[in-house]
Amino acid sequence: MLTHILWIGGVLTQSSPRLVIGIVVDQMRAHYLTRFASRRSEGFGKLLREGMVYWNCHYNYFPTYTAAGHASIYTGTTPAIHGIVANNWWEASTQQSFYCVSDSTARTIGSTSAAGQRSPRPLYTSTIADELRYHCGFRNKTIGIALKDRSAILSVGRSATLALWFDSKAGKWITSSYYAEALPAWVEQFNQKKYADSLLRVPWRMRYAHACTDESPYENIMKGESQPMFPHQPLDYESLLLTPAGNWITLRLAQEAIEHEKLGKGPCTDLLAISLSSPDLVGHFFGTESCEIEELYYELDKQLADFLAYLQRKFREGEILLFLTADHGAMPTPEVMAEKRLPAGRYPEDSLVARAQSFLIQSLKLSPDEKPITAFLNQSFYLSPAQREEAERLLKRWLLEQPYVVAAYTRTELISPGGTTYPFQMLQAGYFPQRSGDVIVVYAPGWIEHGGYTRGTTHGSIWTYDTHVPLIWWGLNLPSESHYERVPITAIASTLALVLRVPFPAAAVSPPLLPVVEKARIPRPEPQN
Numbered sequence: 001m002l003t004h005i006l007w008i009g010g011v012l013t014q015s016s017p018r019l020v021i022g023i024v025v026d027q028m029r030a031h032y033l034t035r036f037a038s039r040r041s042e043g044f045g046k047l048l049r050e051g052m053v054y055w056n057c058h059y060n061y062f063p064t065y066t067a068a069g070h071a072s073i074y075t076g077t078t079p080a081i082h083g084i085v086a087n088n089w090w091e092a093s094t095q096q097s098f099y100c101v102s103d104s105t106a107r108t109i110g111s112t113s114a115a116g117q118r119s120p121r122p123l124y125t126s127t128i129a130d131e132l133r134y135h136c137g138f139r140n141k142t143i144g145i146a147l148k149d150r151s152a153i154l155s156v157g158r159s160a161t162l163a164l165w166f167d168s169k170a171g172k173w174i175t176s177s178y179y180a181e182a183l184p185a186w187v188e189q190f191n192q193k194k195y196a197d198s199l200l201r202v203p204w205r206m207r208y209a210h211a212c213t214d215e216s217p218y219e220n221i222m223k224g225e226s227q228p229m230f231p232h233q234p235l236d237y238e239s240l241l242l243t244p245a246g247n248w249i250t251l252r253l254a255q256e257a258i259e260h261e262k263l264g265k266g267p268c269t270d271l272l273a274i275s276l277s278s279p280d281l282v283g284h285f286f287g288t289e290s291c292e293i294e295e296l297y298y299e300l301d302k303q304l305a306d307f308l309a310y311l312q313r314k315f316r317e318g319e320i321l322l323f324l325t326a327d328h329g330a331m332p333t334p335e336v337m338a339e340k341r342l343p344a345g346r347y348p349e350d351s352l353v354a355r356a357q358s359f360l361i362q363s364l365k366l367s368p369d370e371k372p373i374t375a376f377l378n379q380s381f382y383l384s385p386a387q388r389e390e391a392e393r394l395l396k397r398w399l400l401e402q403p404y405v406v407a408a409y410t411r412t413e414l415i416s417p418g419g420t421t422y423p424f425q426m427l428q429a430g431y432f433p434q435r436s437g438d439v440i441v442v443y444a445p446g447w448i449e450h451g452g453y454t455r456g457t458t459h460g461s462i463w464t465y466d467t468h469v470p471l472i473w474w475g476l477n478l479p480s481e482s483h484y485e486r487v488p489i490t491a492i493a494s495t496l497a498l499v500l501r502v503p504f505p506a507a508a509v510s511p512p513l514l515p516v517v518e519k520a521r522i523p524r525p526e527p528q529n
Contacts, residue, residue, distance in 0.1 A: 016500055017321040017476055019264035020132075020271045021311070024073065025300075026066060026151065027280035027459065028326035029288070030055065030468040036297035043304035047324060047472045052481045052516060057471035059328065060488040060510075061429035062440075063378050064459055064466040067100040068430065069327025069489070070154040070275065074127040076493030076508030079430040083124035084154060089435040090375040090382040097377065098122075098435075101153045103178065108167075110174030110183045110191070115167045118149045119178035120158045125507040127157030128493040129271050134159070135502040136268030141261055145254050146275035147246055151327070155273035161261075164253065166246075168237045171196045173253060186260035190253060196237055199245040204232040208298045212291040218335045219286045220455045228286065230295075242285055242292075244299035246278030251307045264315060269500055275327070276300070287333035287456045321476045321499065321520070323492065326469035330459045331448050344446035346453070347404060352441075356381065356395060363394050378460065379449060380437025388438060395439045407442035414440070426462040473513075476520040487513060 033053075037044030047053075059069065061078040063086055071084040079085045084100055091098045101118045108116025126134075129142035141161040144152035149165040156163055160179065164187065167174045172191045175183060183191075206214070219228035222242060224235045234240040254274050257263065263270040279296060286292040311320060337344035353376045360372040364387055372391050375382040383391050392410040399408040407423040414424075414431040423442050430436070443449070445463045459466045469489065476499070488510050495512040497504045499520050 017269055018319045019258075019315065019321075020269060020496065020500070021320060021322040022073070022155065022271070022273045023304075023322065023324045024070060024151065024155070024273070024275040025279055025324065025326045025470075026146075026148070026275055026277045027283040027328060027330050028470060029329040029465065030057070030326075030470050032297060033470050036294065037301060041301050041305060042308065043301035045301070046305065046308055047474050050480050051472040051474035052478045052483070052519070054471040054473075054483045054487055054513070056484050056486045057325065057469055057489060058464070058486060059467040059469065060426070060490060062426045062442075062460075062462045063430060064328040064461065065378070066148065066280065066327050067150045067154055070151050071123060071127075072489055073325065073327070073492050074129060074155050074157065074273065074505075075123075075125050076128065076490045076497075076505045076510060077125060078490065078509065079432055079436075080428065081125060081432075081507045081509070083122060083432050083435060085430060085432045085435045086378040087150065088377060090377055090437070091435075092374075092382070092385075095374065097375070099150075101150045103176070107177040108174055109177055109180055110187070111167045111170040111172050113167055113169050113174075115149070115165075115169065116174050116176045118153060118165075118176050120153050120156075120160070120163075121178075123154060123157060126505045127155070128496045128502075128505050129155070129273065130157040130159045131497060131503045131505055132269060132271055132500060133161075135500075140266050140268040140270050141263060142271040142273070143257050143261065143263070144273040144275075145250060145257060147241055147250060147277035148275065151275035151277060152273070155275060156271070164257075166237075166241070166249075168241060171237045184260070186256055187253075190256055195249050195252065196240060196245070199243075199249070200234055200237075200240055202245075204230065204234070204243040204245075204295075206230040206291060206295055208295060210291050210294045212289060212294055214291045216287070216290065216336075218333050218455050219290055219292075222285075228290075228292075230291065232292075241278055242281050244278070244296055244303070246281070247276050247296075247300050247303050250274065250276055250278075251303055255307070255310055258314065264319060280327075283330050283456070284453065284458060285456050287336065288330050289333055289336050318475070318477060321496075322474045323496075324470060324472045324474070325489065325492065328459045329464075329466045329468055331446070331457050331461065331463075331465050333457045334446065334448060337446060342446060343444065345404065345448075346450045347443050347447050348450055350450065352402065353381075356398065359398050360391055360395060364391060376437075378437070379441050379443070381439040381441070383438040392439055399439070399441050404444045404447045405441055406444045409440050409442075411436075411438045423462055473516050478516065478519055481515065481519075483513075483515060 103119035144156040146152040334344040490510040
């Protein structure tokens with residue numbers, strides 16, 4: 001029989017988990033669970049055999065990018081409220097692109113680069129990690145770990161104990177002065193072991209049988225190589241992260257965090273947010289049909305098996321609750337789809353923006369040096385304040401006349417109530433007026449922003465290849481079950497809040513997943529005298 005621990009009034013008693021672990025696989029399509037995972041394996045397969053699987057989990061907003069995804073999972077709300085509308089957005093006040101966790105007041109801790117000038121200050125609402133800390137009187141620990149800074153930071157929110165990310169210039173794990181004035185000794189020791197340097201000497205070879213074709217003209221070529229084929233020999237830390245080594249060092253650091261921070265041993269439930277960034281890097285670079293993405297996921301299956309085995313050695317049954325999901329999916333490589341006569345392509349956004357600029361200059365009777373479009377990011381046009389409303393109207397009409405454009409919406413429309421179509425609702429859920437663009441274009445399914453991705457693939461759209469992600473709950477005596485109803489990604493945070501008996505994140509918008517809450521067998525708190 002499993003035992004549970006519940007803490008009442010900030011003190012652990014018998015009945016709730018000692019540690020919650022969130023694993024977010026960066027760029028994992030839901031069907032990868034059946035494409036790459038053997039049910040006999042002890043990684044994904046173990047989670048599928050033993051966990052509660054939600055097969056129809058979707059993102060419920062646009063755009064589907066890494067920063068917005070992590071923020072939405074842990075806040076339980078969408079970019080329209082938490083404010084993280086993309087990885088980068090245009091700042092009208094500075095006329096510059098702003099990175100989602102940039103903070104010029106913060107200092108790098110752990111290296112001499114500027115990679116640590118980061119913080120969660122741009123996040124506008126609390127995460128489930130923040131609420132867990134608040135409920136415990138800030139005596140517990142919440143830690144975020146990822147190769148990407150935004151993934152580590154936005155998962156655990158503003159009150160986090162620590163966030164760690166990888167400085168790919170220095171080959172070290174670092175943090176920000178927002179969290180600490182010095183790296184914890186155990187992180188220093190981990191860096192001193194120079195795992196990344198050792199892994200640089202190991203070629204990435206194909207170890208498994210695949211149905212893919214290794215050589216493809218639609219894949220990017222790694223630095224120092226002449227063709228996109230195995231074996232791959234990474235030449236620097238950035239290219240090392242395009243191999244299974246990125247996932248390995250992330251999960252290894254997560255184990256070190258559990259050991260040295262004594263997670264799960266404190267007065268209240270702790271939370272460890274792990275994000276595995278290499279699948280996204282590999283997916284972008286090689287594409288979703290590549291042998292590299294297959295090889296990476298087969299390796300990740302074994303890496304997860306080792307991590308789950310470690311957890312079962314470290315904790316008793318009922319002491320941990322783990323969920324696994326993704327921050328977005330990915331579009332199949334457009335050229336591969338087009339070869340099979342499916343509708344797909346890369347939208348020539350440079351040409352689109354230039355033509356839109358010329359159209360507006362002519363229509364508004366502006367001089368050639370006046371630029372009504374100041375920036376284009378995230379399928380969004382940012383317009384000059386002069387004649388903005390008229391420019392919005394004209395640009396929308398023009399966009400709807402372009403090939404492979406199925407919708408376009410203006411700022412005026414998106415800040416107003418109404419609109420029942422699927423594209424409108426998705427865009428409105430992700431629209432934050434101070435950070436989002438003035439006109440947003442929606443490409444037809446199968447068409448992606450060019451955005452520098454002349455090979456490989458990307459994500460960000462409202463279509464199911466980007467919104468449909470895995471969701472598995474494991475631990476806490478949960479039964480092995482499959483659920484097929486459509487559920488939003490924003491339900492994760494409210495589900496955790498009820499299971500843990502802590503306040504909901506302030507802006508959580510979705511009802512909890514009741515089967516998880518009811519079958520976790522967490523008894524009601526006893527009345528206090």
